[in-house]
Amino acid sequence: MPQLDGDAIRRRLADARLYLCTDARGERGDLAEFADAALAGGVDIIQLRDKTNGVPLEAAQEIAALETLAEACERHDALLAVNDRADIALTLDADVLHLGQDDIPVSLARRILGDDVVIGRSTHSVEQATAAARELGVDYFCTGPCWPTPTKPGRHAPGLDLVRTTADAAPERPWFAIGGIDEQRLPDVLAAGARRVVVVRAITEADDPRVAAERLSATLASWTS
Numbered sequence: 511m512p513q514l515d516g517d518a519i520r521r522r523l524a525d526a527r528l529y530l531c532t533d534a535r536g537e538r539g540d541l542a543e544f545a546d547a548a549l550a551g552g553v554d555i556i557q558l559r560d561k562t563n564g565v566p567l568e569a570a571q572e573i574a575a576l577e578t579l580a581e582a583c584e585r586h587d588a589l590l591a592v593n594d595r596a597d598i599a600l601t602l603d604a605d606v607l608h609l610g611q612d613d614i615p616v617s618l619a620r621r622i623l624g625d626d627v628v629i630g631r632s633t634h635s636v637e638q639a640t641a642a643a644r645e646l647g648v649d650y651f652c653t654g655p656c657w658p659t660p661t662k663p664g665r666h667a668p669g670l671d672l673v674r675t676t677a678d679a680a681p682e683r684p685w686f687a688i689g690g691i692d693e694q695r696l697p698d699v700l701a702a703g704a705r706r707v708v709v710v711r712a713i714t715e716a717d718d719p720r721v722a723a724e725r726l727s728a729t730l731a732s733w734t735s
């Protein structure tokens with residue numbers, strides 16, 4: 511796929527409001543259709559995150575699923591995100607690499623990927639969010655979980671307090687709230703000060719992923735000045 515340069519990716523990141531993590535939909539076998547629906551509904555960034563029972567996909571399966579998502583991103587002018595694996599992000603010319611607190615250091619990912627990939631970081635406390643807002647090489651960060659979620663079992667949820675503290679600090683970098691967010695809870699997340707969110711089940715488990723994305727997207731847009 512034709513690669514955007516770092517400036518173009520960062521411009522799109524600045525405008526992004528709705529970020530979706532999806533599994534490869536192995537049993538349903540509808541990844542391309544699902545991605546088209548979610549992206550048509552307003553998802554700005556789509557990440558493959560397939561960790562059934564905590565076990566990631568084999569690299570070949572992950573690359574195949576990401577190639578499907580890359581084609582959908584091209585059809586909808588959306589950003590493609592890889593989770594955890596800088597080697598796979600490099601192989602696929604992905605736009606985004608997402609790293610958690612237990613993943614490889616951002617500095618190492620930057621050495622592998624250079625500057626034309628956006629790197630994001632997960633944070634779960636005020637200290638981690640403050641560090642991510644300043645850390646060299648980080649383009650965006652996520653705070654959460656806002657609510658305990660079966661999608662990330664065992665992760666303590668700092669709740670909306672972390673969203674409020676982060677919003678009060680007014681970081682210059684884009685940041686997203688994550689964890690347990692759905693259409694009903696989104697207004698509370700926005701009222702706490704977030705303007706960007708990451709969701710999984712709110713779209714992956716929706717009867718109509720396009721409608722689910724449209725509703726989230728419309729609510730996000732209505733809070734964006």
Ligand SMILES: Cc1ncc(COP(=O)(O)OP(=O)(O)O)c(N)n1
Pocket residue numbers: 529531557559561593594608609610611612613630631632652688708
């Ligand atoms: C956009 C986004 N935010 C947070 C995460 C979680 O990352 P991490 O804490 O490394 O956990 P895993 O997803 O790797 O299990 C994410 N993947 N994407």
Ligand SMILES: Cc1ncsc1CCOP(=O)(O)O
Pocket residue numbers: 531654655659660661662665688689690691708709710711712
């Ligand atoms: C990957 C991840 N990291 C923190 S919460 C979470 C999962 C959020 O999933 P859902 O939107 O289904 O609660």
Ligand SMILES: [Mg+2]
Pocket residue numbers: 593594608609610613
């Ligand atoms: Mg990770």
